[in-house]
Each structure stands twice: as C-alpha cells, then as structure tokens.
Amino acid sequence: MPTRIHPLLIAFTVVVYLFLLGPLIIIFGASLSDTTYLTFPPQGLSLRWFENIWEISAFRRTIVTSLQMAFLGTLIALIIGIPAAYALNRHRVSLPAWLSTLFVLPILVPEMVIGFSLLRSVTVQMGVPVWYALLIGHTLLVIPYVIRVVSASLASFDFSVEEAAISLGSHPAKTFFTIVLPNIRSGVIAAFILSFITSINDVSVSLFLTGPGISTLPIQLLAHMEQxxxxxxxxVSVVLMMLTIVVMIIVERTLGLAVVAK
Amino acid sequence: MKRLAGWMLATPATLAIALLLVIPVAGTIGMTFGTPGQGDWGIVQPYADFFASNFRRRVLWRTFEVAGYVTVISLAAGLVTAYVVARCPAWTKSVLVVLAVFPLLTGVIVRSFAWLVLLGREGMVNQFLIWTGLIDGPLTMLYTPGAVIVAMVYIFVPLMVLVLVGVLENIPEDLLQASSSLGAGPVASFFQVTLPLAVPGLIVGAVLVFTASFTSYATPALLGGTRQMMMGTFLHQSAMVRFDWPGAAVVAAIMLAVILATVLVMTRLAKRLNPMAT
Known part of the structure; x- marks a missing residue:
C-alpha cells in the first residue's frame, strides 16, 4: 500500500514486537545459565539444565502422557470430526441449524468449566480411569478446531466431482476416500497441527483431570514452579519453543502459515 | 435417505459433545440450585451466598477489572500494530505475521513463566530500574493485579494483532483512495473510513480477549497467586484444594453466564454496527 506511515506508529510497532519477543529471548538465555537459580544474562554457559529435563522422571513421564493425549485426542477428533464437517457441508439442508452451534460449544464453554464438569461426572460419578478421562477432555477440546478447519477446506471443494464419480458407479464411501479426502488433505493436516498444539499447551482442562501418577507436561511445569x-x-520452555518452530516450518513448507493465522 | 446419511455422519461428534460436554456441564449448573424453602432465597440460595461474601464479590469484580483492562490495552496496542503491519510491503508483512504467530503457538505456561522471571525481586525489571536510579530498592511486582494485567496483555496482543490484520486487509482499498482523493488526510481517513469499517472486527477481537482473560487460570495462578485470586484460580481452589464442589459449581455457573452473555450481546452489537450490512 502506497500510503506513508507516520514514524511514531512504526516506532510503536517496533516496541510492541520487542515486548512480544524479548521475554522469549530471555527464557532462551536463562536456560543456558550454569547457575542453580534463574538469571539473565546467563552466567557461564552450560547445557546441564537440558540434561536435567530427562533426569527428572516426572518430566519424562508427563512428556510421554502429553504426546499421547495430543496424538490420540487429535486422531479421535479427526475420525469423528471429518464426517461431521462433511455432513455439515454436504447435507446442510437436512440437518438442524443448532448442530453447528453444538459443535462450537467446546470452545464457547470456558475450559475450566468443562474440566470441572468432566471431573465430577466422568472421573468421579462414572469412575473412568484418569488416563481415559484426560483423553476425553483433550478430544473434546480439539473437536471444534477439526470441524472448523476441515469445513473451511470442504467449502472450497467442488462436490460435482464427487457426484460425477458416484454417477459413474463408484461407491459413495470409496468415493470419499479416493476423491474427497485427497482434495481436502491440506485442511486435514492444518486441523491436525492446530489441534495438536492446542492439546499440548492445554492447562485448564487437564488441571482437573490429572490424577495420581498421571499428569501432562504443562501441569507438571506448574507443579515444579511451585517448588x-x-x-x-x-x-523445558526452550524445548517447547523449538518444537513450535519445527511445527511452524512444517506448516510453512506444506500449507503456508496463513492457515494458522486464520 | 440423504437425511439419514447426513445424520449418520454427524452422529459420533453430536453424541460425543452431547454426552461428554452438554450433560456434564448441565449437571454442574444443576447442582448450583438449592432446595426450595431453605434460606431466604429458595433455590437461588447458593448464588445469594456467593454474592453475600465480600471475598467472593471481590474475586468476581477483580476478574472483571483485570479482563477489562487487558481487553482495552490489547485492543489499543493491537489496532495500532495491525494498522502498521497491514500497510507494510508483502514480505515485511509476512515476517511480522510469523513473529506474531510464534508467541501464539507457545504455551501460556511458558509465556507466563517469562514474566515470573522478569518481574521477580531480583528480576530484570527491578535490576534495570535500580540501575537507572529510578528506585533505590527492588519493588514488589509479582502477585499484584498489575503483574497479571501485563502478562495477560503480553499473551493476548498477538491474537489481537492477527485478528485485526485480517480485518484491516478486508477493507476495500478503493474506499481509502476515494477518501484521500476527496481531500481527507491519513488521520481523517483512519477515523472516518477505516475505524468505522473495522468496528465489527474490533468487537470480535475484544470478545475473544475478554472471554479468554476472564476464564484464564495459568497466568493469574503464576503471577497473581492466592493474593490476587480471580474466577479461574478461585474455581480451581474451591474444587481441588478446599473440595467445596457446590461452591465451585456456583463459580463455574457464574463464569459460564458471563461468557455467554458477553458473546450474545457483543455479536448482536457487531451485526448492528456493521456499516457494510444493508
């Protein structure tokens, strides 16, 4: 755009970006410090605190649990979310309007409320083991993201291609896997990544659903910080940020970051 | 037949949300009502108890205050930043968008933790202020409302920037050209063309930030502690530390009511204030 921007506005933007990125750089520096307390700039360089992550068994266990929840939760959400998104796009007229509202409830209802309600009903009343209750929470949490992102990608899919295949004798289920799914692949990948990151970073739902011996990384981080x-x-934060960077590079290479920004 | 196919495909997701979200949450709200005839307030006695307590009223009010400040500050900082970002050349713009996405994808715990390091007694902010000679001894910044607000603004500004860049980019360029060819300067164009057109987007951003900060847990827990209890930390404390589940359910119900009311009122408002709507 040709309009010139006032230098004061540019200066303000620079300050905002320094404010956004500065603290993350400080964490990076502090992680390299050789001291037993947190300090910045780092005093003496060492990687001992990175080794320490693996030496603390609680971190090892919770990293595994977090990855399990993120992978399985996202997978289940995709398995039940993709058909729902397909139905919403393909059969919209025969489905009630409240259905799409129902599908956004997991992001509309505060996560803390969902977490507490699941603790009361699923863990306590129904006696579901902690690990499964956590998985239920994480699956619910990411369903809206899957449905929204896959729907967006189905909205630009030309269903007449699918109709052509079916009228030429292809079975509807087979048509879905050979024609529709390959065409919405980028949407499915985007949904997977968005859900995975949401699940890995979740605090408010997991907070109520972790139990003796079973916890997720963010909850373990909170507990560690208290002591x-x-x-x-x-x-640990730096490792998580590295993971984020890797994910961003994968997204950028495959789809372009615009999908996440939306 | 087609109707059936649509329902069959939507059934697993519908059942999952109905059985594992709607029913449990309805159960939580159900347990907030007392028995009729008990106390002065009948079935809403638990709510009357909530509002009768000075401490609880303060928690609720503090949550409104903090979420309000966070929303207004993020809105102002986000709007200016998004205005500049949207006007940058394509390459710079994509770099700036990536730099805003990165913090957004980094967890809340990590981002709150950064402020725990910065604002501590020996933290960088104190060290810097002492070095400049502005203060003699370290200030207590952690566990104050200010610390919670700063960290939350930090957490929500990237979200606001991304939402508003999208909004500003959708404003047709010819409207701005028309306005400047009719003699309006950049300031007049901004206030008379850009801002009114951006109002629905600003409302969307404000609702996102307000609801997220009103219900957040990690940031108030780490930077506010038990001294600056907010609805999220209070819900957790009631349910998991004091095991007062009826009390926790009331907190959860009030939280849900505030969020639903905010979303309903604001989306109506956004529709009404949309100058592009005919």
Missing amino acids: FFDPTIAS
Missing part, C-alpha cells in the same frame, strides 16, 4: 525456581523450567 523450584531453577533453570529447568526455562530449558
């Missing part, structure tokens, strides 16, 4: 103030937290 210790050492650079381990900073190094």
Whole structure:
C-alpha cells in the first residue's frame, strides 16, 4: 500500500514486537545459565539444565502422557470430526441449524468449566480411569478446531466431482476416500497441527483431570514452579519453543502459515 | 435417505459433545440450585451466598477489572500494530505475521513463566530500574493485579494483532483512495473510513480477549497467586484444594453466564454496527 506511515506508529510497532519477543529471548538465555537459580544474562554457559529435563522422571513421564493425549485426542477428533464437517457441508439442508452451534460449544464453554464438569461426572460419578478421562477432555477440546478447519477446506471443494464419480458407479464411501479426502488433505493436516498444539499447551482442562501418577507436561511445569525456581523450567520452555518452530516450518513448507493465522 | 446419511455422519461428534460436554456441564449448573424453602432465597440460595461474601464479590469484580483492562490495552496496542503491519510491503508483512504467530503457538505456561522471571525481586525489571536510579530498592511486582494485567496483555496482543490484520486487509482499498482523493488526510481517513469499517472486527477481537482473560487460570495462578485470586484460580481452589464442589459449581455457573452473555450481546452489537450490512 502506497500510503506513508507516520514514524511514531512504526516506532510503536517496533516496541510492541520487542515486548512480544524479548521475554522469549530471555527464557532462551536463562536456560543456558550454569547457575542453580534463574538469571539473565546467563552466567557461564552450560547445557546441564537440558540434561536435567530427562533426569527428572516426572518430566519424562508427563512428556510421554502429553504426546499421547495430543496424538490420540487429535486422531479421535479427526475420525469423528471429518464426517461431521462433511455432513455439515454436504447435507446442510437436512440437518438442524443448532448442530453447528453444538459443535462450537467446546470452545464457547470456558475450559475450566468443562474440566470441572468432566471431573465430577466422568472421573468421579462414572469412575473412568484418569488416563481415559484426560483423553476425553483433550478430544473434546480439539473437536471444534477439526470441524472448523476441515469445513473451511470442504467449502472450497467442488462436490460435482464427487457426484460425477458416484454417477459413474463408484461407491459413495470409496468415493470419499479416493476423491474427497485427497482434495481436502491440506485442511486435514492444518486441523491436525492446530489441534495438536492446542492439546499440548492445554492447562485448564487437564488441571482437573490429572490424577495420581498421571499428569501432562504443562501441569507438571506448574507443579515444579511451585517448588523450584531453577533453570529447568526455562530449558523445558526452550524445548517447547523449538518444537513450535519445527511445527511452524512444517506448516510453512506444506500449507503456508496463513492457515494458522486464520 | 440423504437425511439419514447426513445424520449418520454427524452422529459420533453430536453424541460425543452431547454426552461428554452438554450433560456434564448441565449437571454442574444443576447442582448450583438449592432446595426450595431453605434460606431466604429458595433455590437461588447458593448464588445469594456467593454474592453475600465480600471475598467472593471481590474475586468476581477483580476478574472483571483485570479482563477489562487487558481487553482495552490489547485492543489499543493491537489496532495500532495491525494498522502498521497491514500497510507494510508483502514480505515485511509476512515476517511480522510469523513473529506474531510464534508467541501464539507457545504455551501460556511458558509465556507466563517469562514474566515470573522478569518481574521477580531480583528480576530484570527491578535490576534495570535500580540501575537507572529510578528506585533505590527492588519493588514488589509479582502477585499484584498489575503483574497479571501485563502478562495477560503480553499473551493476548498477538491474537489481537492477527485478528485485526485480517480485518484491516478486508477493507476495500478503493474506499481509502476515494477518501484521500476527496481531500481527507491519513488521520481523517483512519477515523472516518477505516475505524468505522473495522468496528465489527474490533468487537470480535475484544470478545475473544475478554472471554479468554476472564476464564484464564495459568497466568493469574503464576503471577497473581492466592493474593490476587480471580474466577479461574478461585474455581480451581474451591474444587481441588478446599473440595467445596457446590461452591465451585456456583463459580463455574457464574463464569459460564458471563461468557455467554458477553458473546450474545457483543455479536448482536457487531451485526448492528456493521456499516457494510444493508
């Protein structure tokens, strides 16, 4: 756009970006410190706090649980979410209007309320084991993202292609897997990544559903911070940020980051 | 036949949300009502108890205050930033968008933790202020409403920037050209063309940030602690520390009511204030 921007506005934007990125750089620096307390700039460089992540068994276990929840939760959400998104696009006229409202409830209802309600009903009343209750929570949490992103991708799919295949004798189910699914592949990948990140970072739902011996990484980080103030937290944060960067590069290479920004 | 196919495909997701979200949440709301005839207030006695407590009223009011400040500050900072970003050349714009997406994808715990390090007694902010000579000894910044607000603004500004960049980019360029060819300067164009057209988007951004900060847990827990209890931390404390589940259910119900009311009222308002709507 040709309009010139006032230098003060540019200066303000620079300050906002420094504010956004500065603290993350400080965490990075603090994770490299050789001291037993958190400090910036780092004093003496060492990677010992990164080794410490693996030496603390609670971190090892919770990283595994977090990855399980993110993978399985997202997978189940895709399995039940893709057909729902397809039905919403293909059979909209024969489905009631409240259905799409129902599908956004997991992001409309505060996560804390969902977490507490699941604790009361699923964990306590129904006696579902902690691990499964956590999985239920994580699956619910990401269903709206799957349905929304896959729907957006189905909205630009030309269903006459599918109709042509069916009228030429292809079975509707087979047509879905050979014609529709390959065409919405990028939407499915985007949904997977968005859900995975949402699940891995979740605090408010997991908070109520973790139990003895079973916890997720963010909850373990909170618990660790209450007792210790050492650079381990900073190094775990750096590992998580690296993971984010890797994910962003994959997204950029395959789909372009515009999908996440939406 | 087609009707049946549509329903069959939507059934698993519908059942999952109905059975595992709607019914449990309805159960939580159900348990907030007392028995009729008990107390002065009958079935709404538990709510009367909530509002009768000074401490609880303060928690609710503090949550409104913090969420309000966070929303207004994020809106102002986000609008200016998004205005500049939307006007940058394509390459710079995509770099700036990526730089805003990155913090957004980093967890809340990590981002709140950064402020725990910065605002501590020995933290960088205190060290810097002492170095400049502005203060003599370290200030207590953690566990104050200010610390919670700063960290939450930090968490929500990227979201606001991304939402508003999208909104500003959707404003047709010819409207701005028309306005400047009719003699309006950039400031007049901004206030008379850009801003009114951006109002529905600003409302969307404000609703997102307000609801997220009103219901957040991690940031108030880490930077506000038990001294600056907010609805999220209070719900957790009631349910998991004091095991007062009826009390926790009332907190959850009030939280839900505030969120639903905000979303309903604001989406109506956004529709009414949309100058592009005919």
